[in-house]
Amino acid sequence: MADTLTIRPMEAADLPGVLETLRAALGETPLLKRTPDLWGWKHQLNPFGNSIVLVAAESDGRIAGVRALMRWRLATPTGGELSCVRAVDTAVHPDYQRRGLFRSMNESALEVARNDGVDLVFNTPNSQSRPGYLKQGWRDVGAIGVMVRPTWRLLNPRRELDELPAPSELLPEAKAAADLSEDDRVPVGLRTVRSEGYRAWRFGSHPTAEYVSVGSGDSTAVLRVNRRSGRDELVVSELIGDQGSKAIRRAAKLARAGYFVAWFSRRSPERAAAMRAGLVPIPRVTALNLVARPLTTLDLDVFDLDNWDIALSDLELL
Ligand SMILES: CC(C)(COP(=O)(O)OP(=O)(O)OC[C@H]1O[C@@H](n2cnc3c(N)ncnc32)[C@H](O)[C@@H]1OP(=O)(O)O)[C@@H](O)C(=O)NCCC(=O)NCCS
Structure with a gap:
């Protein structure tokens, strides 16, 4: 590590430099802006608690790297709960890469997490950081795939826009994703603790992604709009209730998107729905x-993907 740098907890005044480092290392797209609001949503408003955030900083305050661990809680099928962190927002400024900063920041952040009684770290790294994680003691759990249902609108011409269409354009009768207070079902694997506070935060207060819900009976599909290769898609982020298939079918009737995408764990009722x-x-x-x-x-093999019970909303932070 460069000997002029200190690894320390992030302070409020570091935010502009942290966001700049994320932009420099990871880039920014019209659909993914690294704003203070998004940062605050992830790291300060998260109902599981404030993130552990370390920075590598020069003595003049210049930020060379950032390492954030979001607090999370996973319920286990036997009725327990794990205190977890998700390794997100990792970046080392291009001027400082390959000098061991990522490794040093990880070691320090894990030390903080261990002292806080954290049981498990999990994350979905990109191809640039995955090799580094694997060298530092992380192991693969598995590949998260994708489930797709095309609609006839896939035949519509592609359109390249800087902004996503509003959900009301693609799903005219959908409601805002509020009041998702139903109790969650029993987990069949490691599953985010879906408290009311969690759903309100996850789907009702995201600064950039707008979530909507489509219901059928007492089941609800929670969706957001995305665009891939010039096609509008509806992402089924979450299914609530035991008639999820009806909620998706109702959404499909209303939808003006090219296709639906989703992902649910293999043994989950949502996948079957x-x-x-x-x-x-x-x-x-x-x-x-x-x-x-x-x-x-x-006492559970976390490296077996079949021991997880998750939806896209548990992994994405959009
Ligand atoms: C990925 C990233 C954080 C690594 O930071 P870094 O400070 O350059 O990494 P380090 O120098 O601490 O390397 C740590 C270990 O990972 C390895 N490593 C780092 N980058 C690697 C790469 N691109 N390919 C293979 N191994 C890599 C190093 O060899 C090192 O292993 P070693 O200690 O056994 O030599 C940095 O390249 C970065 O910010 N990239 C762009 C942003 C990004 O992709 N963030 C991840 C979001 S999920």
Whole structure:
């Protein structure tokens, strides 16, 4: 590590430099802006608690790297709960890369997490950071694929826009994703603790992604709009209730998007519901790679993807 740098907890005054470092290392697109609001949503408003955030800084305050661990809680199928962190927002400014900063920041952040009683770290690194994580004790859990249901609108011409269409344009009768207070079902694997506070934060207060819901009976599909290769898509982020397939079918009737996409764990009832509603897993397509690193001894094999019970909303932070 460069000997002029100090690794220390992030302070409020570091925010502009932190966002600049993220932009310099990871870039920014019209659809993904690294704003103070998005930072605050992830790291200060998260109902599981404030993130552990370390920076590598020069003595004049210049930020060379940032390492953020979001607090998270996973319920286990046997009725327990794991205190977790998600390794997100990792960046080393291009001027400082390959000098061991990522490694040093990870070591320091894991030390903080361990002292806080954190059981497990998990994340979905990109191809640039995954090799580094694997060298530092993380292991692969598995590939998160994608399930797709095309609609006839896939035949519409592609359009390249800087902004996403509003959900009301693609799903005219959908409601704002508020009041999602239903109790969650029993987990069949490691599953985000879906408290009311969690759903309100996750789907009702995101600064850039607008979530909507479509209901059928007492089941609800929670969706957001995305665009891929010039096509509008509706992402089924979450399914609530035991009639999820009806909620998706109702959304499909209303939808003006080219296709629906989703992903649910293999043994989950939501996956079965999504398949009944015509969402098909696409072989050999990987959307995300899940990796993990336990910090305590766990009585469940976290490296087996079948021991997870998650939806896209548990992994994406859009
Ligand atoms: C990925 C990133 C954080 C690594 O930071 P860094 O400070 O350059 O990494 P380090 O020098 O600490 O390297 C740590 C280990 O990972 C390895 N590593 C780092 N980058 C690597 C790469 N691109 N390919 C293979 N191995 C890599 C190093 O060899 C090192 O292993 P070693 O200690 O056994 O030599 C940095 O390149 C970056 O910010 N990239 C762009 C942003 C990004 O992709 N962030 C991840 C978002 S998920």
